[in-house]
Amino acid sequence: MNSQYDQAVWKRLLDYYGRATPWSRQLWRLSTPLEIDELLEAGKARHSATLSDGSIKYLMQSLAERVKRDVGIGDLKQRGTLVGHLAKGLTPEGHNVYAIQLLAEQARANYLERWAAEARKGKISSEVVSRAVGSYLLDIGFSQDALHKWWTYHGRHSPKAAGIADLIEEAATLSRRPKICFDILVPITSTPPLPDQRDPAWLDSTAAAGWLSYWFPGELHPRQTGALLVEIEARDVYSAVEQVAEVVTRLTARFRVGTRQKLVFHDELFVVGEEKSWPYIQAPRRVEVHALHRTSAIFDLNLSQDINAALELLEPLDSGTPAAAIAGSWAAIEALFVGPGDTNERVVAATRMARIVACSYVRAELTALANGYAISFDDSLAGRLRALNANFEKALAFEGEIRSGNSITFKRTRHKLALDRMTALIAKPENILPKIVGQLEDSFRRLYRQRNLVVHAGDLTSVALRGTLRTVAPLVGAGIDRIVHASAVGKKSPIELSAIAEVNLASVGEDGKRLVLLLS
Structure with a gap:
């Protein structure tokens, strides 16, 4: 990437995905496609009296303004059609809701490709392009760490003739790949006795040791009294590990209030296909x-x-x-x-x-x-x-x-x-x-x-x-x-x-x- 414009988009993407980026340079909003999903969800919550009319109205008006400006949604006519439906009611399973869902699906199909085309023209500010691309990739499930590595590598090692538009097109291809299924084991160092009838995800110490010996024969195995074995579908291994960290946090909280006996997980986990164990403590x-x-x-x-x-x-x-x-x-x-x-x-x-x-x-x-x-x-x-x-x-x-x-x-x-x-x-x-x-x-x-x-x-x-x-x-x-x-x-x-x-x-x-x- 030789042009200042391409460098600007690339550097801002790295800012968004960097763990040390100060708050003033991070992403503050979700992507437009996810906000559309949020609005449809809010419409259901309104009919169950969980959210107020005023709350829905604000979200609807704010989203309509975003759609008007977001070229990733489509051309002027397509955006106008969607804005027209956003101004109508959100009755669950109603005609208008189905229309919004259909228009949102059509927008997602080529969202990044449209932004790549705009980046190739270089007329829309680098800040706007980077925010749209950056938030979309996070919102469809990629982790910050994986995206930071991906953009760093491709920004440095792609052919010199490749510009930021080419990388956005590559990211679009990446986004269409199906999620990966990860088998992940988290050793347990302290647990109440496991019941005989239990979810197969809970392994006793013998089964956990056998699993570790089979998948990680050369690795030093931790001392354990059992393990949690989960299957996670995710965009990348970092995202999978983040999801497991959330599961561990929820289970630890549940056991804290549900029994006087402690449930303590080991501070590292094992992912099938990876060479070594992974630390997984949720980042602040x-x-x-x-x-x-x-x-x-x-x-x-x-x-x-x-x-x-x-x-x-x-x-x-x-x-x-x-x-x-x-x-x-x-x-x-x-x-x-x-x-x-x-x-x-x-x-x-x-x-x-x-x-x-x-x-x-x-x-x-x-x-x-x-x-x-x-x-x-x-x-x-x-x-x-x-x-x-x-x-x-x-x-x-x-x-x-x-x-x-x-x-x-x-x-x-x-x-x-x-x-x-x-x-x-x-x-x-x-x-x-x-x-x-x-x-x-x-x-x-x-x-x-x-x-x-x-x-x-x-x-x-x-x-x-x-x-x-x-x-x-x-x-x-x-x-x-x-x-x-x-x-x-x-x-x-x-x-x-x-x-x-x-x-x-x-x-x-x-x-x-x-x-x-x-x-x-």
């Missing part, structure tokens, strides 16, 4: 509230009651079961942002959280750029940035440099792309910031809908559950981080901070106020 969802440490609030025994409660409710979002993560994280947001007069409009918490995170996004990106420049260069700007102690001061100085119109460049493509995004944002904040708030509000409202499905219907099978946890967890952490900082440093309540964000965002671009100061 990266809920990061570093303000607790920066302000020493982590040692404060007298944190405000609402923040103290929110932090406790938030803990499962980082590594807990999906049910606890969804219910706890929304409860934390609602506790912070629903105040006097808001009792009948609890979803307003999603809007308020979105505004705070949008303001935080600007500061996070400018801070990353300032620190990156200070490390990479040795000119006067880099010297001034290194002389500043606080990240806030560095971000403010870097924003001033962009506003002054002075030439700034970076060697790394990722920083160049981030600089382009921030330069455009600073030039037209009144146009771009509302779109950022809108994307974030979509994500937090999705969390609210998932919470209602979990709490009111006990539904843990939503098509959007896994994607919600993947996209929203870092965003919740970013918002709570700003709330803790505002409380510890400025003695501001969450409601007060949300009011500041709303007022400042409403007047952005009019008074020339620095964007780093949006939460001030």
Whole structure:
């Protein structure tokens, strides 16, 4: 890939799939095809009184706007037809629902090929192309790790004549392959006695040892009292291991409340076809509230009651079961942002959280750029940035440099792309910031809908559950981080901070106020 455009799409895809990518550069939304499935699912939930009319209406309107812009769905006529049906009712098993399902299937058939064609033209921004392709591959079941390896390898080793459009076409071929069936054994180190009549997935120690000896004759086998043997259908081995980790988490939680005897799994598992055992402990969802440490609030025994409660409710979002993560994280947001007069409009918490995170996004990106420049260069700007102690001061100085119109460049493509995004944002904040708030509000409202499905219907099978946890967890952490900082440093309540964000965002671009100061 020789063109800057191709490099930009490729680097952003690697950002989306990288485990260490900061929240401000990750994907915040699901793909359009999955959002269509989510809407159809929401229609069923509405008829069982789990979701409200307002919730469905918001999702429908938001999705319709996405469909209009998403060239992967089809040409203008095809998109218009789908938008027309989205505006109608969602009665389960009704004519309109069947029409939407059919149109969605047609869209999926060549979704990536259409985006490849657009990438070949190079007219749609690299950011839009990468988000569409990146989210679609995750939403059909590929793991971040597998996709990162795939794009890294093909981006580096494909023929020089191959461009990003060719790689997207290869990814389309990859997406049509059937799922792979994986046989996976998780040894157990402690378990209650197994009943005589049991699911064949539960192996006693003798059967587990025989299985390990047959499939892994040269491997050192762990000490075990039995094993769980599961068959998983997945897109790749990383995804299969993630699914097993979820099964182990659920079973461990079940046994914790169902018996006084412990069920303890070994920290590695064995996959037929792989040479060695795999660690499988579920990776944290990266809920990061570093303000607790920066302000020493982590040692404060007298944190405000609402923040103290929110932090406790938030803990499962980082590594807990999906049910606890969804219910706890929304409860934390609602506790912070629903105040006097808001009792009948609890979803307003999603809007308020979105505004705070949008303001935080600007500061996070400018801070990353300032620190990156200070490390990479040795000119006067880099010297001034290194002389500043606080990240806030560095971000403010870097924003001033962009506003002054002075030439700034970076060697790394990722920083160049981030600089382009921030330069455009600073030039037209009144146009771009509302779109950022809108994307974030979509994500937090999705969390609210998932919470209602979990709490009111006990539904843990939503098509959007896994994607919600993947996209929203870092965003919740970013918002709570700003709330803790505002409380510890400025003695501001969450409601007060949300009011500041709303007022400042409403007047952005009019008074020339620095964007780093949006939460001030």
